[in-house]
Amino acid sequence: MSSRATQLQPAVDQAKQRTEDALAQLALQQQQLAKAEHQLSELKRYRQEYAATGDGSSTVGALLNRQKFVERIDHAIAQQNNEIVRLQRLLDQVRGRWHQAHARESALDSVIEHCREEERKAADRHEQAEMDERMQYRRPR
Template sequence: MTPRSERLQPAADQARQKTEDALAKFAAQQQALAKAEHQLGELERYRREYADAGAGAVSVGALLNRQQFVARIDQAIAQQASEVSRQHRRLEQMREHWKKAHARESALGSVIAQHQEYERRAEDRREQAEIDERMQHRRPR
């Protein structure tokens, strides 16, 4: 009969794989968030530079064009800020998913370790019983 700890090993292996997958998704989400934050920073920097450079507009038409362009940049900044918020929420979801997978893996590891310890003790008792049995049947000299 296969020891219980060995029968549980495939479940532990699967749990470890799920933890690794969740960690990889978490890392990918961290990168996606960093990229979105970088893009937001670039848009904000571009808007500041453009607004600073446009202080000397010459005609009303040029001023209106500049204002419309700044409004479009502001709209892009608002959209990107919304994307950053969405990426933050997604990151927290990935973190929770990883934490749950890791907790399950740890729990299975603990159960297996307990079973291994129980099996080791049972084997020690069996070996001691065999030694005691041999000692009883040993002939005195």
């Protein structure tokens, strides 16, 4: 007959795998967010550099083209900001799933440890009872 701790081990293994999977997802999500933040900083830097340098042209057409290009960069910056907000929300969700998986794994580990402790105590009681019984038969009458 297998012990309760042994019977629960597959559940613990599964919980551990879920925690590891959630942690991998968390790392991936953090990388995606960092990449998006880097892209945003590059867009802002490019816009700042482009706005700071003039091409020396003073025609109306050239100024309008320049203004339209700056507006496109601003639009790209706004879209990237929205993407970062979306990725941050997703990161929060993934982090929550990892916390849940980790908490479940920890709870199952605690249950198994409690079962093993109870099994040790029962084995000790059984051993003590056997010793007491042996000692009872050895006593001179």
